[in-house]
Amino acid sequence: MEENKNFTVSVYTENNIGILNRISAIFLKRHINIESMTVSKSEIEHVHRFTFVVEVPETLIRKVVGQLEKQIEVIRAFYHTEDEIIYHETALFKIASTHLYDEKIQDKLKFRRAHIIAITERYFVIEASGLKEDINRMYEKLKPFGLLQFVRSGRIAITRPKMAITELLEEIN
Amino acid sequence: METLKKDIQEGIAEKMIKITGAEAVIKCLLEEGVNLAYGYPGGAIMPVYDEIYKYQDQFHHVLTRHEQGAIHAAQGFARVTGKVGMVFATSGPGATNLVTGIADAQIDSTPLVCITGQVGSHLLGSDAFQETDIIGISTPVTKWNYQITKASEIPEVIAKAFYIAKSGRPGPVLIDITKDAQFGELDFSYKKCKKVRSYRAIPKLNIAQVKEAAALINSAKKPFIVWGQGVIIGGAEQEFKNFIEKTDIPSASTVLGLSALETKHPLNVGMVGMHGNYAPNVLTNSCDVLIAIGMRFDDRVTGNLATYAKQAKVIHFDIDPAEIDKNVKTDIAVIADVKESLAEIMQYVNKTEHKEWMQEFNKLYNIEHEAVINNQLNPTKKGLTMGEVIGGINKETKGDAVMVSDVGQHQMFACRYADFIKTRSNVTSGGLGTMGFALPASIGAKMGVPNREVVAIIGDGGYQMTCNELGTILQTKVPVKIVVLNNSYLGMVRQWQELFFDKRYASTEMVSPDFVKLAEAYDIEAVRVSKREDLADAIKTMIASKETYFLEVVIEQEDNVFPMIPTGASVSDIRLS
DSSP states (O other): OOEEEEEEEEEEEEEOOHHHHHHHHHHHHOOEEEEEEEEEEESSTTTTEEEEEEEHHHHHHHHHHHHHHSSSEEEEEEEEEEEGGGEEEEEEEEEGGGGGGGGHHHHHHTTTTTEEEEEEEEEEEEEEOOOOHHHHHHHHGGGOOOOEEEEOOOOEEEEESTTTTHHHHHHOO | OOHHHHHHHHHHHOOEEEEHHHHHHHHHHHTOOOEEEEEEOOOGHHHHHHHHHTTTTTEEEEEEEHHHHHHHHHHHHHHHHSEHHHHHHTTTTHHHHHHHHHHHHTTTTTOOEEEEOOOOOOGSSSTTTOOHHHHHHHHOSSEEEEEEEEEGHHHHHHHHHHHHHHHSSOOOOEEEEEEHHHHSSEEEEOOOOOOOOBBBBSSSOHHHHHHHHHHHHHHHEEEEEEEEEEHHHTTTTHHHHHHHHHHHHEEEOTTTTTTSSSOTTTTTTESSSSSSOOHHHHHHHHHHHHESSSSOOOOHHHHSGGGGTSSSEEEESSSSSGGGGTOOSEEEEEEEEEEHHHHHHHSSOOOOOOHHHHHHHHHHHHHHHIIIIIIHHHHHHOOHHHHHHHHHHHHHHTSSSEEOOSSSHHHHHHHHOOOOOSSSEEEESSSOOOOOOHHHHHHHHHHSTTOOEEEEEEEHHHHHHGGGGGGHHHHHHHOOEEEEEEEBOOOOHHHHHHHHHHOOTOOOOOOOOOHHHHHHHTTOOOEEEEEEHHHHHHHHHHHHOOOOOOEEOOOOOTTOOOSSSOOOOOGOOOOOO
16 A cells, blocks of 8 residues: 655646636545645736645555646646645734733744734734644644634645746747 | 728727627537537526527527437537537526536547526526526536626637537536626627647647657567547547558457447457457456557456556557556556557557467457357347347448447447447447436437438336437437337346346336337337347338337346456456356
């Protein structure tokens, strides 16, 4: 049995209604659970980029990428292992203001990429960004103070190897 | 300069005419060369139907008795002509009734454009009367789909739909048009689509791959070809024949590849798969190079993948990169249109002979003939067999007919025993296995090739799924020949119950109405045959008839299809009984 690995899948698409449905259907058909997903504009005008994180065997993700690329509005799809990408996630923690001057929480905030982005009479909000593990660590540290709300983003990733998307677009245009 | 600019603009303006979205739909179809569609009207598509009425001297619409009948008819038309099949349906149930046919067309790579009406755009998402999210529903089973909410989008989207449906690996496309977009006006002009930025219809042939494949083929001692529908879709029948004749390689077909090469060609060693021929299945596990051409290694073809052609180097010719390594690991992939790649490889392959290897196929054919084929075609037992009915049709049509089969035992008999001398002559539901396919598909097929004999072979179960389409025949007078092989069972399921469920025939025995009377009620000449001595004459009369003709053949109740590869078994473990 081939072992599961974490893969980051980048899908470049036309920015059309319904494309998310079409892409997610490919994962659904193969019964793959999506760990996280982020959609945004890409470096190319009118082209969007989906970033999926999945944990599957490599043979399977190769087939999935082939089937993703088959979709009419998908320009290209790529998959990468963890060491081929530089990635980030962001999280927001909402905590009651009673803890604002708590020294312990000040200590916790010494995490490299965390800072307070809002303070009101009733609560304050901490934003933290980093690797998934960094966010998890932060979560564990702040949980004892009572989280009024917690939310984290999907992964955004830049690949170390080149993705030949721009050249491909030039070729087909 | 300003004057010139103004003149040009006025010139364009003169060419443009203001029409409704509904009229634009018909005009677009005429621009695409489409003047025949199948469908069923309803509230949300009425503006388009009103235009069909207006354009009836140029555009022909066939009213079926159910939307499923419409889409299967369009599939039959597309399969025999290679053109895009066209379907209309209304919103909600009209649209959802198309889904089976869309899924069937998707898996069998049949080019279709389906246009569905949709509720007004202001009602979208409100669970309005006859509203369904047909875009969401059809997404996993269409090559592409799109919802139009503005009349001005219609020409561009329809042009794109036709380009996508028929280019590369063909497939079904669905366009959903809201009612306000049908009523809305636009300045009409039409330009055929030739390119979609994100879509590469035909991959560029890589000559290095071709040379590598040729070298492997030249070095092979026991090469074997399995071809599929890609040869037919690519119009590569001649290139394929040239290739196998030069290389002298025994070749077998998938169900959907049948008729790309004439049945009696000396290098045609039959059909692979669960109910395929003995020799090509067994020898798949003896060949040294397996060459797959325009086929997708369906699980009904490969049996157990863990034991499929493990000894062989595999070369895969296909237009769809996603098919490479999907099921069977390939050593060399030639990703291109097979018409182009097979023509190209002719320069690099040697003229060869594989007489001894071919002998192995002949030896196994003789075993199968003795154990199965002869008994099926020339039975001595009392009851009529499905095989002898197909054999009788062969005699009368001389292999020139289009055989449209439904799904089940009779389908496998038709595919195994029908003689084909022309391409695009085997129309059946391969990948999805849709019962109810054949009767409506035969209507479309006959309309596609009116000068050819079209014979529908249907079981008593599948027939009753869409026999309402006799009404379409009554109205159109399309002269198809309908043969129902009646064993009063859902035969294929019954066979499995016999073999794998201790003969526990759960819900497979079927009581049917008097099919002859039913056909007569639709003004169709009909005959029932249950004795061997009457069969030949009945078939002769049917084929000689210029009208629609119905023939029911009462056949042996517990006839089985052999050979058979049980699910999960290896292709070389094929059973002869």
